[in-house]
Amino acid sequence: MGGNADAARAFREIADLLDVLGEKFKPEAYRRAARSIDSLTEELSAVAARDQLREIPGVGQAIEEKIREFLREGTIPYLEKLRREIPPGIVALMRISGIGPKTARRFWTDLGVDGPATLVAAIDAGRLEGLSGFGPKKIAKVREALAAAPSDSRRRPLREAARVAQEIVLHIRAGAPVDQIEVAGSLRRRRETVGDLDILVTSAESEKVLDRFAALPGATIVLRGPTKETIRTADGLQVDLRVVPSESFGAAWQYFTGSKDHNIATRSLARDRGLKINEYAVMRGEERLPSATEAEIYRSLDLPWIPPEIREAQGEIEAAQAGTLPRLLESSDLLGELHLHVAPGDGPERWEAQLASPVTAKLQYVGFVASELAQLSALRSWVRERTVGRVAILVGWESTPSSVDSPPAGEVDFRVLRPEGPPPKPEARRVGTGPVWVGHLGIDPEDSNGAQRLSDWVAWGLRHSVALEVTPAPFSEGLDAVAARKFAEAGGHLIVSEATLGPDRSLGLAVGTARRGWIGPGPVLNARPWRTGSGDWPPPK
């Protein structure tokens, strides 16, 4: 207890409880503060010690006081008071699809329902019939939603969401007349986890697109209108599709990419200058301004185009206004890929195939990583016998700090440390030859000390000038954007690996994660030529 995540959770709970009470604007204010706290790169206690809590977007006097109470006492009296007023089951009711604060409150006040279980009983007893606003269809929907598995709403890891989205885009393209089709939402912003998918289409025949979308194998239609359709995949993931005219594409893409806070901020800017932005266009009174591209939308606000990965209302708008938006990492900045795994049974044929993939072929150097001595020796002989290609082949060795196997001196070009438990003694990075970095560093959701362990490794990397890795699986197998940003801002170096988890580099999820952390090419080692000589990479501080 006492960490940023716990504080954010407390404020979200306050927001939910205030929703039940019918408060109009306070819930959003608490949620905004919670989102800001989640994206902080340091502990609240450190910000409080500097007396800078009010600098956090969405934190004013009242929430500052509550943060201090939370840091001091581990709880917030206001939250305790709300908890005493409202049965915990009421918040659970609002989690059910189709039930919002108004409905949950009515169940509570009109029917004495205090949670999902008593709601089921009330429906079975026919007590919803005759309640104004509740016809047979609505009652059936509530009953259905109560029976549905709650796990349906779980957020998916970025990589899983990206793959599903890619499949759906291909499915639609293959069977409907699509002009433009793009992913929006948190997937486009490369959030570490994705709650649902948003897909945007322009087409002259929207009916055909909606039909094709609904025909996705295993999908069930949640709702369908003339321009909007929502489905749930066989796996339970919700996917929204919107069809807009091509002249509205920029406005729609900007709008559906979010984030919510970013949209509120941009729309406020628009209002300040007498404009109105909706998902169809920027309007000045009755006059429609150019809205076909995102750049046009931002231009109407006198802003440069803002990369989607940093659209979180965490300073990007101010930076855009000041002309100080960071130059973010691009896939084309990466000169090397250093984490192609060697799987059991792999041989030269497969390695050559990986090298021949269109993305890898553009690189200057590629590193294959072995974790068994037999693999290492097979790799070595392949590299020796191989006729020299354009791409330099490097051989790496991956092991845990406690591993007993050790490659012969001079046989490896670099070493990858796979974290296992707490950071090792500093000597660990001195074993063997060549540069060392930490790969596969993430948080095991089962590990309650995961966040602490991550932060220990980040500190260790900084202290010993050891690079950390960003991968397409932030959180579970690589730094998340916040950790990467914190590390880079403190002077740490990064390895950005798209291929750690397979050869498909095309989605750019590792680069996206780095961009989300406001990271440019500067701290990224594999955006530099491979180091020459026998020195460290980067040099020790």
Add this chain to the structure above:
DNA sequence: GCCGTTTTCGGCCCGACTGTTTTCAGTCG
């Protein structure tokens, strides 16, 4: 509850869809 180089008070993004409505409320994103 937060916020402000037009504001320290009066705003707070805004439209699609559904179900129950004779004109709109609630939910959702």
